[in-house]
Every structure is written in structure tokens, then in C-alpha cells.
Amino acid sequence: MRSANSAYCIFIRHDATVTMEDEVVPLNQLILYFRVEYLSEKEWCTIYSPCSYEDIINVDIHSFASASTLSTYTLSDWSQPSCSYTDTDSNDSSSPQLKRCRTTTSNAQKDILPQDLRAHITKNSAGKEIFAFYNKYGFLNTEFRKRLVNISVSYLQSLFPENCMPSPYTREQGAKALVTIFPKLRDPDTPGGYEAFYDPTTKKGFLTTRLRTLLRKKDNTSLCRKTLISTCTVPVDDPGTTKLRAYDKNKVDEAINFMKHSSSKDEECLKEKIEETFEYRRENGCTPEMFPRFLDTKGLIQHEFALLYPEASSVLQTYPKYVDKILDIYIHTVRKTSDDIDASDSDGDVYCKTTRSVLALLFLLPPTAKGRQKHSGSETAASAQDFIVIFQKNDVPIEDILTKRKTTQPFLLAVGPNKASIQMYYVVFDNHILATQILTGEHNFLSAFDVLFKIHFVFNLKYHDSLKHVWEFIQSMFYKVSSNVNFTPRMRELRSKLQI
Numbered sequence: 001m002r003s004a005n006s007a008y009c010i011f012i013r014h015d016a017t018v019t020m021e022d023e024v025v026p027l028n029q030l031i032l033y034f035r036v037e038y039l040s041e042k043e044w045c046t047i048y049s050p051c052s053y054e055d056i057i058n059v060d061i062h063s064f065a066s067a068s069t070l071s072t073y074t075l076s077d078w079s080q081p082s083c084s085y086t087d088t089d090s091n092d093s094s095s096p097q098l099k100r101c102r103t104t105t106s107n108a109q110k111d112i113l114p115q116d117l118r119a120h121i122t123k124n125s126a127g128k129e130i131f132a133f134y135n136k137y138g139f140l141n142t143e144f145r146k147r148l149v150n151i152s153v154s155y156l157q158s159l160f161p162e163n164c165m166p167s168p169y170t171r172e173q174g175a176k177a178l179v180t181i182f183p184k185l186r187d188p189d190t191p192g193g194y195e196a197f198y199d200p201t202t203k204k205g206f207l208t209t210r211l212r213t214l215l216r217k218k219d220n221t222s223l224c225r226k227t228l229i230s231t232c233t234v235p236v237d238d239p240g241t242t243k244l245r246a247y248d249k250n251k252v253d254e255a256i257n258f259m260k261h262s263s264s265k266d267e268e269c270l271k272e273k274i275e276e277t278f279e280y281r282r283e284n285g286c287t288p289e290m291f292p293r294f295l296d297t298k299g300l301i302q303h304e305f306a307l308l309y310p311e312a313s314s315v316l317q318t319y320p321k322y323v324d325k326i327l328d329i330y331i332h333t334v335r336k337t338s339d340d341i342d343a344s345d346s347d348g349d350v351y352c353k354t355t356r357s358v359l360a361l362l363f364l365l366p367p368t369a370k371g372r373q374k375h376s377g378s379e380t381a382a383s384a385q386d387f388i389v390i391f392q393k394n395d396v397p398i399e400d401i402l403t404k405r406k407t408t409q410p411f412l413l414a415v416g417p418n419k420a421s422i423q424m425y426y427v428v429f430d431n432h433i434l435a436t437q438i439l440t441g442e443h444n445f446l447s448a449f450d451v452l453f454k455i456h457f458v459f460n461l462k463y464h465d466s467l468k469h470v471w472e473f474i475q476s477m478f479y480k481v482s483s484n485v486n487f488t489p490r491m492r493e494l495r496s497k498l499q500i
Contacts, residue, residue, distance in 0.1 A: 110159045110166070112173040114180040120155040121181070127151065138184045139497040141333040145206070149197070152178060153210045165215065171198045171207050187496045189476075196492035206489050247279040256280075259293045271303050278307050286459055288432050294458060295434050305454040313480040315450050322478075322498055323357040329497050330360035338363065338382050340419075349418040351389075355445045359385050364494050365473055367466040379466040387411055387464050388452075389445075391419050401428055409464045410455050412448055427452050429461070453479070 121127040126147045133144050140148060156166040156174050166174075175197035179186040186193035198205035255273040270293055281291070281304075294300050305312070330341065341360050343350035350356070366381040389412040392401060401413050410429035416422040425448030427434040434455070436448040453474065456463065463471040472485045477495060487495075 110156075110170040110173065112156070112170065112177045114177040117152060117155055117174065117177045118181050121148070121151050124151045134182055134184070137328075137332055139329065140182070140185065141329075145493065148178070148182075149206045149210050152197075153207060153214070156207070157211075157214075165211050168198075168200065168203055171203075171205070171211075172200050174198065174207060175205065184499065185493070185496050187492045188499060189495060190487075190492065193496075195487075196489045196496065199489075204489065206493075209489070247276075252277050252280045256290065259291060262293075267297060267299055270297055270300060274300060274303060275307065278304075288430070288459070295432055298435070301434075301451050301454050301458055304458045308457055309479070309481050311480070313478065315453070315474075315478045316446055318478045318480075319446060320354070323354055325498055326357040326360050326364070327353070329494070330357075330363060334360075334363040336363075336380075336382070338385065340385065349420055351414075351419045352422075352445055355389065358445075358449060359388060361470050361473065362388070362467070365469040365490055368469070384464075384466040387467050389414050391416075393417065394423060398426065398433060402431055402433070406431070408461070410452055410461060412452050414445075427455055429455065429459075 121130065126144075130140065130144050130148050130151075134140055152174055156170055159170065160166050172194075175194035176192065178197050179192075179194045185196075187196055192200075196205060198207045255276045259270065259273050259277075274293075277291075286294075286304075288295055294304070327341075330337075338359065340351060341356045341363070343356075351359070362384050363381040367379050367384055386405075387409060390401070390405070391414045392398075394415050394417060398413070398415065405411075405428070408430045410427055413426040413428050413433075414422045415424045415426065422444060425436045425445065427436060427448070434451070436451045453471070455461065456471070469488060469491060472487075473491050473494065476482045476485045476487070477498070
């Protein structure tokens with residue numbers, strides 16, 4: 001901070017004790033004194049322990065003669081308590097300007113009562129439509145969810161001074177009120193159930209996104225606002241981070257040599273060799289050249305994934321019960337639809353219902369603007385379908401796909417006389433073709449899709465940018481593998497809609 005505006009604080013460890021007049025006093029009986037200087041004024045302030053970070057930044061400053069002109073930063077403007085900032089009168093024009101808001105104890109924490117927020121929503125012209133849609137379908141489509149967020153944000157803003165972003169506490173209270181009013185919007189897999197609207201850990205959510213959009217529009221400049229976002233992730237049991245077991249190098253070399261040169265199709269023997277070399281792959285990686293039997297022996301991909309995640313759920317069991325629900329949400333949510341998904345089974349040349357439901361997830365969790373900017377050709381949900389499955393008639397040589405579509409990212413090649421009669425699925429990636437096991441009925445596609453998903457983990461392949469949110473949602477929702485998954489508000493919203 002500049003010398004004109006500075007604070008002098010004394011920090012004491014929370015488990016410390018101090019001696020005052022020969023008496024040992026624990027911290028919870030102490031008072032924290034610190035001096036604040038503003039222009040030519042100086043003042044000593046006090047905070048009683050134990051205290052929170054909000055208690056520190058919301059300290060009463062009304063003893064200053066110039067208190068009416070003094071502004072402090074809200075919690076949402078700080079990336080970390082020790083961050084530095086540039087005053088608005090700084091001579092450095094390149095420094096980011098932070099939106100400031102006078103915050104006191106009285107206006108920093110606003111409790112949002114569900115009945116008050118409900119009354120505000122009802123008064124709005126769109127309120128009745130929102131409740132009518134919710135009561136009919138049990139969820140909100142994207143249009144009505146955006147309207148609900150806009151109305152809720154306007155209510156939160158009305159509780160604070162102009163140009164002041166509501167505090168994190170108030171945003172959290174608003175999110176809690178929303179899932180109280182609309183209980184079917186509650187996310188069953190998060191601690192509070194309201195994190196899609198506001199996540200107190202990351203400070204992200206639909207409410208924060210709307211508030212930032214309004215502030216950018218109001219300032220009509222590229223406003224840089226620092227938000228309190230945790231850079232720490234919750235540690236999870238990930239196979240890549242757990243301690244590796246020791247292995248016999250000679251035995252591993254022998255097993256690798258056997259799998260590389262043997263033409264044996266004895267699945268049980270190969271599975272045994274896969275288990276013997278498992279720790280080696282975790283330490284050194286896995287490539288089709290080093291372990292070619294993954295490409296031509298059915299069941300090895302699934303076996304390797306089971307070694308990586310023994311507690312993972314089977315998508316063949318978890319996914320089918322969500323197929324109709326996903327398509328129903330798609331019908332009532334997506335505006336720009338796809339012919340491959342909109343068609344029904346009676347239309348003839350269409351994919352099976354399970355395939356259409358997986359493609360529908362691309363529209364429910366579309367590529368983000370950030371993800372699209374990474375590619376020369378902007379992907380949409382419709383164009384991203386080719387990263388899941390491509391249809392090819394059975395009179396066309398299978399190898400033609402390798403010249404038509406050169407990519408390291410895996411995708412499914414569906415081969416048959418038409419989309420309704422697929423005879424074989426192949427997983428294509430990095431100039432390799434892997435035949436999948438054929439099952440009957442709807443499991444035909446789902447079993448191939450299972451191999452497509454698991455091959456990312458076996459060969460340590462990164463999710464395609466356009467499919468990142470879809471793959472991570474599938475990973476957590478249907479395989480119950482939550483390692484390295486950061487749920488976005490849209491993902492949480494969809495999870496709450498899929499409650500059965």
C-alpha cells in the first residue's frame with residue numbers, strides 16, 4: 001500500500017499464548033490492536049479474537065473525520081488477504097483498476113430470506129412463467145434459469161450501494177434461498193446443494209457471473225476485478241498420485257516382450273501379463289507401440305481401467321436409467337438442435353436412443369467460448385458430435401477414416417448400412433483402429449462408448465477441449481470417478497436436473 005493509506009497490524013499465531021503482567025493469557029481472551037492511517041488522519045482500531053477475515057476488513061472506521069469519503073475493498077475484490085492493489089489515482093495507467101465499494105459491518109453481510117426473494121421473483125413479469133415451467137417439468141431450461149438469476153441479482157444489488165458487488169456472504173445466502181424456493185434445483189452431490197449458483201470455495205457460480213457481466217457493461221471498459229478464488233484443490237485418491245509399488249524389472253521386461261511379440265489371444269494369460277506390468281505403466285506411461293495387445297485383444301482396456309479405478313461404477317448399469325431424462329431435458333432446454341438427436345426411432349435412418357442421449361450432452365454442456373478460441377475453426381455443439389461418433393457405410397474400407405480424419409483424439413467409428421443398423425463400432429485414435437466388443441440392443445453403442453472413455457485413461461490422453469466438460473461430467477456422474485474434475489455451474493445445474 002502507499003504510505004498515505006496504510007495499516008499496521010500485529011499478527012499472532014492462533015494457538016499462541018502471551019504473558020501480560022506475569023499472567024499467561026490464551027489468544028481467545030486477547031484483543032488485536034492495529035493502527036490505520038488515511039491521509040493525515042491516524043486511528044487505532046481493535047478486533048476481538050477469535051475473528052474472521054471479514055471482521056478485519058469490516059472494522060468500524062467511522063471515527064475518521066473523512067469516513068464519508070473513505071472506501072475499502074470488498075472481499076470479492078481481493079485475490080488473497082496479502083494481495084497488493086493500485087489506487088485509482090495511481091500514475092501508472094497500465095495498472096488494473098479495481099471496483100471499490102465502501103463496506104461496513106452493517107452492509108457487508110445481508111441475510112436473504114427465501115420468502116423475500118420469492119416475493120421479488122413473483123413481482124417480476126417473468127416470475128410467473130418461471131414458476132409455471134418449474135412446476136410442470138421439475139427443472140428450469142437455460143432461458144428461465146438465466147431470467148431467474150437476473151431477477152435474483154437485481155434483488156441482491158438493491159441491498160447494497162450503487163456499483164458495489166454484494167459480498168460473498170450475501171451471494172451465498174442468495175444461492176441458499178434459491179434452492180429453498182426451487183428445491184429440485186438442488187445439487188445432491190455438493191455439501192450445500194446451491195453451489196451451481198454460488199460456490200463459497202471458488203466464489204464462482206451463476207450469481208457471480210451475472211454480477212461481473214453487469215459491472216463490465218456499466219463501466220464500458222475492460223474492468224479487472226480480483227475475486228477470492230482458492231488456488232488449492234481438495235486432495236483426492238488419484239492413481240497417478242498414490243505411491244507406486246515396487247516391481248521386478250526382469251519379470252516386467254519379460255512380460256512386455258511376451259505381449260509385444262506374441263500373437264496369442266489367450267485373454268486370461270494376457271490379463272496376467274497386464275497386471276504384472278501395471279506399476280511399470282503407471283511410472284513410465286503406456287503407448288500402443290509398447291503394449292500393442294491393448295489394440296487387438298478385447299477386454300484389456302476395461303481390465304486396465306479396473307486396475308486404475310477398482311471402485312468405479314459400470315456405465316452399462318448407471319447410464320441407461322438416465323437416457324430418457326437426458327433427452328427430455330434436451331427437448332425443453334436446447335434451442336439450436338441437431339437432426340441426429342431430434343429424430344425418433346420410427347424415422348428410420350437414425351442413431352439409437354442411447355447414442356442420441358450422449359450427443360444431447362454436447363448441447364447441454366456446449367463448448368465454452370474459451371475452448372472455442374483455441375481452435376482455428378470454432379467448434380459448436382453440433383460440430384463437436386464428430387469427436388464422439390462418425391458414421392461410415394459398410395461398403396467403405398475401414399482404413400479410409402485414417403486419411404479422412406487425422407487426429408490423436410479418440411472417437412467412435414460406427415459402421416453399417418445406416419445409422420439405425422450399426423454392425424460394428426471401432427475406436428480410432430492416433431492412426432490406430434481398435435475393434436470393440438459387440439453386444440445386442442442399446443448396449444451395442446454403450447459398450448463401445450465405454451471403451452472410448454476408458455482409452456483416455458489407459459493411454460493417458462487429454463480430453464478434447466470441446467468435450468472437456470462433457471467427459472468430466474460423464475466421468476463423475478456415471479463412472480463415479482471424481483479425481484481432477486472441477487464442476488462448472490452448468491455441470492452442477494445439469495446434475496441437479498438429472499435427479500431421479
